[in-house]
Amino acid sequence: MPRVTVTDSSLDTTDAAAVTRRIGSLVRDARRHRGLTQQQLADRLGTSQSAIARIEQGNQNLTLELLGRLSAALDSELITLGPTGPTHLRVTGGRPLQGSVTVKSSKNAAVALLCACLLNRGRTTLRNVARIVEVDRILDVLRSIGVSATWDDAGRDLTLVVPDELDVAGIDADAARRTRSIIMFLGPLLHRAEVFALPYAGGCDLGTRTVQPHMIALRPFGLDVEARAGEYHATVRPTGAASRTVVLTERGDTVTENALLAAARTEGTTTIRNASSNYMVQDLCLYLRLLGVGIEGLGTTTLVVTGSTELDADVDYTISEDPVEAMSLLTAGIVTGSELTVRRAPVDFLEIELAVLAEMGLRYSLSPEYLADNGHTRLADVTISPSTLQAPLDKIHPMPFPGLNIDNLPFFAVIAATATGSTLIHDWVYDNRAIHLSDLTRLGADVRLLDPHRVLIDGPTHWSSAEVVCPPALRPAVCILLAMLAAKGTSVLRNVDIIARGYEHLYERLVEMGASIEVFRD
Ligand SMILES: CC(=O)N[C@H]1[C@@H](OP(=O)(O)OP(=O)(O)OC[C@H]2O[C@@H](n3ccc(=O)[nH]c3=O)[C@H](O)[C@@H]2O)O[C@H](CO)[C@@H](O)[C@@H]1O
Ligand SMILES: C=C(OP(=O)(O)O)C(=O)O
Numbered sequence: 001m002p003r004v005t006v007t008d009s010s011l012d013t014t015d016a017a018a019v020t021r022r023i024g025s026l027v028r029d030a031r032r033h034r035g036l037t038q039q040q041l042a043d044r045l046g047t048s049q050s051a052i053a054r055i056e057q058g059n060q061n062l063t064l065e066l067l068g069r070l071s072a073a074l075d076s077e078l079i080t081l082g083p084t085g086p087t088h089l090r091v092t093g094g095r096p097l098q099g100s101v102t103v104k105s106s107k108n109a110a111v112a113l114l115c116a117c118l119l120n121r122g123r124t125t126l127r128n129v130a131r132i133v134e135v136d137r138i139l140d141v142l143r144s145i146g147v148s149a150t151w152d153d154a155g156r157d158l159t160l161v162v163p164d165e166l167d168v169a170g171i172d173a174d175a176a177r178r179t180r181s182i183i184m185f186l187g188p189l190l191h192r193a194e195v196f197a198l199p200y201a202g203g204c205d206l207g208t209r210t211v212q213p214h215m216i217a218l219r220p221f222g223l224d225v226e227a228r229a230g231e232y233h234a235t236v237r238p239t240g241a242a243s244r245t246v247v248l249t250e251r252g253d254t255v256t257e258n259a260l261l262a263a264a265r266t267e268g269t270t271t272i273r274n275a276s277s278n279y280m281v282q283d284l285c286l287y288l289r290l291l292g293v294g295i296e297g298l299g300t301t302t303l304v305v306t307g308s309t310e311l312d313a314d315v316d317y318t319i320s321e322d323p324v325e326a327m328s329l330l331t332a333g334i335v336t337g338s339e340l341t342v343r344r345a346p347v348d349f350l351e352i353e354l355a356v357l358a359e360m361g362l363r364y365s366l367s368p369e370y371l372a373d374n375g376h377t378r379l380a381d382v383t384i385s386p387s388t389l390q391a392p393l394d395k396i397h398p399m400p401f402p403g404l405n406i407d408n409l410p411f412f413a414v415i416a417a418t419a420t421g422s423t424l425i426h427d428w429v430y431d432n433r434a435i436h437l438s439d440l441t442r443l444g445a446d447v448r449l450l451d452p453h454r455v456l457i458d459g460p461t462h463w464s465s466a467e468v469v470c471p472p473a474l475r476p477a478v479c480i481l482l483a484m485l486a487a488k489g490t491s492v493l494r495n496v497d498i499i500a501r502g503y504e505h506l507y508e509r510l511v512e513m514g515a516s517i518e519v520f521r522d
Helices: 008-013 016-033 038-045 049-057 064-074 107-119 133-144 173-177 180-189 212-221 253-264 279-291 323-335 351-359 406-418 433-443 474-486 496-501 506-512
Strands: 004-006 079-081 087-093 098-102 124-127 148-151 158-161 195-199 223-228 231-236 243-247 268-273 294-296 302-307 315-318 339-345 363-366 378-385 421-426 446-451 454-459 467-469 489-494 516-521
Touching: 016 049, 016 064, 016 148, 038 049, 038 064, 087 474, 087 496, 098 506, 107 124, 107 133, 107 180, 107 253, 107 279, 133 148, 133 173, 133 180, 133 496, 173 195, 180 195, 180 212, 180 231, 180 253, 212 223, 212 243, 212 253, 253 268, 253 279, 253 302, 279 294, 279 315, 323 339, 323 351, 323 378, 323 406, 323 474, 323 506, 351 363, 351 406, 406 421, 406 433, 406 446, 406 454, 406 474, 433 446, 433 454, 433 467, 433 474, 474 489, 474 496, 474 506, 506 516
Parallel strands: 004 079, 098 339, 124 315, 243 268, 467 489
Antiparallel strands: 087 489, 087 516, 124 158, 148 158, 195 231, 223 231, 268 302, 294 302, 339 378, 363 378, 421 454, 446 454
């Protein structure tokens, strides 16, 4: 959440009216972020709606006392004295978890759908949106170009309305540069402007992640992109073709989504070959169908899209459950030897993972399947029991869906460390993700990096507590936390802010299942 930071020097020089206006806009953003109306915030403060309106417009003198009450009412620090430090965790492990936990909706579908709303002239309501930093970053970017985004009172459903004219030049470049998903603005924006610029895409530190497949995929739609001075400079020259075939050079998830977003508002038929059929792509296809886009081949590697230049529908879409969250929660239970139920697990996208775990000796049962609220994705409750695990005979490696999900691969490292024998984990996809797994040695695991893509893990591990700085990558960071839950004694995980990029209330939910995790700052 943005906040005003007051230092001695800024107090001397800052124009008071400008600060009041800035705080007013922070109050408005924080209120909307919490899904509150002005009246609801006024009720919390015991004041009137018109007083809140004045504060938000920067027309109200603000005392420190009032700021404190506003911060408390919004559960958000609006003003800080000096820079705030990073967040750390103190984890006392070595005890089993118990009970049940419900999987939240996926980060990766949420970001795709937030980009997709740019195609719709009507209202988009996304339901069951995960409250994670990655969503906030895309929302910051969308709002900066003029999109209205409002949370409902419970803060779960998000309504997006896109204006006729977007202010692409006013884009919040800071927020944009911190997410890779900004690359998915190319597909929708190519319908809106002939020339535009976007900041370079960022994201986790996983080594080089190419954007070239996106450029190749969007060329048949007339998009030409030149990367210079930290920006993608896009030029669009409509091709006039009645139909087109896009052959993806990589079966990537976001590149498939970009091609879908471009095809959705392009008249005629687009055939996308070597398409990813992963979970976020399926969520996106289901949403686009609600907008009136024809899509055949859902769940396969050939998608045939019948687009329309005008997409104007008021739609509600409920984002499906996150297979990577489900895998994270299952891993928490497995490595702590727990009896635990993970509810609403999208088994559609966990089948290989569960089959590998069964081979390793995991005892688990599945409830009868039921459908997610999107009416499509198969869910089940997975109950795991304490099990003695053996290393698998073959290496564990990811493949595009329906293979083992690359984002689930790091969790197999922690699980393999608890199993007897040697497990080879081969991450052929990312240059830098496997490297972060060697941090598990700090907690006693025998993890050998054979080369940047392969780690050999010998178990079982006698976990020991340690102090570790969080790796700068989301999944490996969570893996270290889960290993700390397995390790007897008190561990400290430093600089955990990255975890909030993709997980909502992870620590609180683990604590509800019996984990001992304390959040602290320096
Ligand atoms: C927002 C989002 O949805 N992010 C997901 C998406 O990122 P995203 O779609 O951005 O993934 P990338 O394009 O970075 O692809 C991941 C890596 O795999 C390589 N590659 C990919 C496909 C292929 O057929 N061949 C190949 O070599 C790419 O060169 C790259 O190095 O997909 C990744 C791979 O599933 C996931 O880790 C990310 O969580
Ligand atoms: C790599 C990941 O995401 P992103 O594409 O957002 O960096 C991830 O979710 O693990």
